[in-house]
Amino acid sequence: MKARIMRISFDTMHSEFVRVLKKHGFSDERAQLCARLFAEASLDGVYSHGINRFPFFIDYIRRDIVRVNSEPELIGKSGSFERWDGNLGPGNLNAHHCMNRAIALAGEFGMGCVALKNTNHWMRGGTYGWQAAEANCLAICFTNTLPNMPPWGGLDKKVGNNPLVIAVPRPNGHIVLDMAMSMFSYGKLDTYRKEHKQLPFPGGFDTNGRLSTDPDEIFSSGRLLPMGYWKGSGLAMMLDLFAAILSGGDPTPRLDHSGDEYGVSQVFIAWSIETVHAASVAESITSEVVDFLHLAKPAEKGGEICYPGERTIRNRQENLKNGIPVHEDVWEKILAL
């Protein structure tokens, strides 16, 4: 049985989030920003880390895993590099703050890097890429996670799927890559499972150790596939090392607290186009690369070749016009919070 889908306007969703956040102890200013980040993720079509995630976020607040009034604190500085302690505050507010610091450092030094320890899940990673691109910065940011993926060749979950975000500003629509190191997320697997569908490509292993497109089999084996096999496995480990070493925070091995995830480590790097370059140089390169990509003949009839973020902008426009699609039961849950 599938829940009915309703359409909720951005403003309604935002107000509702603000109401719930203030009820749970957020100041008005912080509630406004936190609600905006959740609502924008939903607007952009990333429901798994927007509206659908909101009730879990509130649950973490109620259990005092996410500390509503904790603010990030500067703990070290060396030129264009800063280290911050997130003090277990709301992950999206901490991340937003640190990307802003990286942007400010980039304005001062050409580039800036902020490492953040002891923070919480940043929800949609792409948020901080869009934020940097809006400030006319190129950016790279990443987070570690609890161990949720077996390394290549292994059976046990010993690496995180550590999302990586890379952004390039572009006047006609920013280019933002937001990808986890697993081929498919658990959320995506679950969607296929609920719809009794096979994955389009292998997303893990079955219990006999064979690559599988069957979400049930993959859940049974617990062996999620790293994207690009050994490549995603290796890249996940490097991102964890960078996040923990640069921040002095916890690496993936320390992040499994009986299944709860908190105290993660993150890195935010920004380059100011205006400082390092004439903006016109960047614009012409970006146009050229996008136009060249779009020249590729589609493999499937009617197919199209998109740059990272191209579909996001379409989702945003559609959802702004028609409202954001929300499962009725999720919306009822939020109204009751």
Added chain:
Amino acid sequence: MKARIMRISFDTMHSEFVRVLKKHGFSDERAQLCARLFAEASLDGVYSHGINRFPFFIDYIRRDIVRVNSEPELIGKSGSFERWDGNLGPGNLNAHHCMNRAIALAGEFGMGCVALKNTNHWMRGGTYGWQAAEANCLAICFTNTLPNMPPWGGLDKKVGNNPLVIAVPRPNGHIVLDMAMSMFSYGKLDTYRKEHKQLPFPGGFDTNGRLSTDPDEIFSSGRLLPMGYWKGSGLAMMLDLFAAILSGGDPTPRLDHSGDEYGVSQVFIAWSIETVHAASVAESITSEVVDFLHLAKPAEKGGEICYPGERTIRNRQENLKNGIPVHEDVWEKILAL
């Protein structure tokens, strides 16, 4: 018919490379370094970008694509960020120089970033990761390439396979990831083809548009698979944008010169552990992450789980002891250069 394999000592290989390079106009100092970088790639087991590549490198010199006496030139500076012009000099010397600049900036500012335009193929990318790790720096570097891979969903080669290198220093053996954005390199496909073997996993598409493990089919279709499907395709595009925008150099669309590749763009970023952190903090995190990885139960009996670079150190030790394996015909070609 397979060529016989000989074993050549590191010193012999290095001297021979020096001889050939000096004959082709290198100063003694630059010949020594260039030869060392080629010999070390071979020593570490990356023959495709070491000994086997050397004759092609000399061919590019003879055709004046690689300009022996061109040196990199500083063209812009802003705090911890610098831009250099490679003046079409030897790619490995230019890259080595720019990673050294990034390391020096990291010593001064905590971190440093150098963007390099108008350079040539850097040969083994991992070289610059090992270089940074030896200097006790964390590092990220990447290069663009000519368009050699179809983007996800497309038929034509519109993105490069843009190798990415990430390094973390470690007293018991540095951790260095060196990966291209294609699932398998053309060199690897060619090896499988020559040995009439199937790839262990799909590495591209057949002429009917189906994923294939057959190297012949993949060469026929020309459709190399991006690692992680849409993920490697997107990441390749982002790396190209970063390399070209930060350096002000050429992006992938401009790098196909009738099949020759020159004038590529690269980025080198380094963080000095000593400047940003107590080295002991980094060491304990690194040990913890490596030890945790090694705890994973292997999926195959007798299998092992390796961190990026772990096998490289073994290759190095074995080749130092027994000599570097070289195809007899390749060695004869080099002796005749």
